[in-house]
Amino acid sequence: MKTGLLTCLIALLLFTSAHAEEGKKLREVKFSLIHAQSERIEETMPVAPKLRKSLETLFGYDKYRILGEARSELPQGKPVTFQPHPLFFIKLSRTPEKLNCYDFELIQNDESLVKGKYVPKKEVPLIIRGPFYDQGNLVLVIESEFDAK
Amino acid sequence: MKNYDEFEKMLEETDRIPAPIPEQRESALLRLREDLKDAVELNQDRSDFHQSAAWTRLEARMVEVKPGMSLGRILSYCATAAAAVVVTMVLMSTGGSGQGLPEISKAQPGIYATPFYSEDAEADVIWAEGYEYIPANYTY
Numbered sequence A: 001m002k003t004g005l006l007t008c009l010i011a012l013l014l015f016t017s018a019h020a021e022e023g024k025k026l027r028e029v030k031f032s033l034i035h036a037q038s039e040r041i042e043e044t045m046p047v048a049p050k051l052r053k054s055l056e057t058l059f060g061y062d063k064y065r066i067l068g069e070a071r072s073e074l075p076q077g078k079p080v081t082f083q084p085h086p087l088f089f090i091k092l093s094r095t096p097e098k099l100n101c102y103d104f105e106l107i108q109n110d111e112s113l114v115k116g117k118y119v120p121k122k123e124v125p126l127i128i129r130g131p132f133y134d135q136g137n138l139v140l141v142i143e144s145e146f147d148a149k
Numbered sequence B: 001m002k003n004y005d006e007f008e009k010m011l012e013e014t015d016r017i018p019a020p021i022p023e024q025r026e027s028a029l030l031r032l033r034e035d036l037k038d039a040v041e042l043n044q045d046r047s048d049f050h051q052s053a054a055w056t057r058l059e060a061r062m063v064e065v066k067p068g069m070s071l072g073r074i075l076s077y078c079a080t081a082a083a084a085v086v087v088t089m090v091l092m093s094t095g096g097s098g099q100g101l102p103e104i105s106k107a108q109p110g111i112y113a114t115p116f117y118s119e120d121a122e123a124d125v126i127w128a129e130g131y132e133y134i135p136a137n138y139t140y
Helices: A002-018 A049-059 B004-015 B022-044 B048-064 B071-097
Strands: A026-037 A063-072 A080-085 A088-094 A102-108 A111-118 A126-133 A136-146 B103-107 B112-118 B123-129
Touching (some): A026 A049, A026 A080, A049 A126, A049 A136, A063 A136, A088 A136, A111 B112, A111 B123, B004 B022, B022 B048, B103 B112
Parallel strands (some): A126 B123
Antiparallel strands (some): A026 A063, A026 A136, A063 A080, A102 A111, A111 B103, B112 B123
């Protein structure tokens, strides 16, 4: 009984310290539209190495180029629209009933494609598979930056 | 008050005590046997008063013996710490990446979106299918 209680207490302490990071304030969100293809494209705006590795793991293409990027802070209660490229834009707003959760809506040519919720996480991007484009694929990536302390 | 016969009986009983943890129990048992042997020898030709004094001394010594930091206790602490780490890992694996997994509330008809966490890519992923193809010469 005593041992079980001690185990739970230690586990709770470890878990709390490990997740203290998630209580950090979200500073900025970056939304990127990336073109992934194995040939006929020049990587004029190359993707950061870590993200590129993630994209290679998921999609398997050889070349990745950024078609557009948009950054913004997320003010409380106000929806923010990111439009990195004329093809797509995404709307983000804080989910009222859930802590650290955001509603998103992916829009193409004024048509809503996908709506949902996600939790921004440090060093964990949200990668959305987009439509086939040219001889490859479009990929939409949301990256979150948090305050240092 | 214990007397010679009772000490001898107790000494015999110690022979029948099982020893589940050999190193610990045997050494304690050996000490008890030694003490009982002493008590038997002391009480063999002693008066009731002496026997009573011997018993009081023995009883006092038995009360003083407290368990120290035995190997079993150390192992028990190690097991507790290990269990805590395992529980934390379980909490983190279920509440870490699982917590805050993207959710899809609505998708355009024909589009099928599946959210998941990819450990290999270290990313939350929404794998959507069913979009219309966009040609390279598409104008917007």
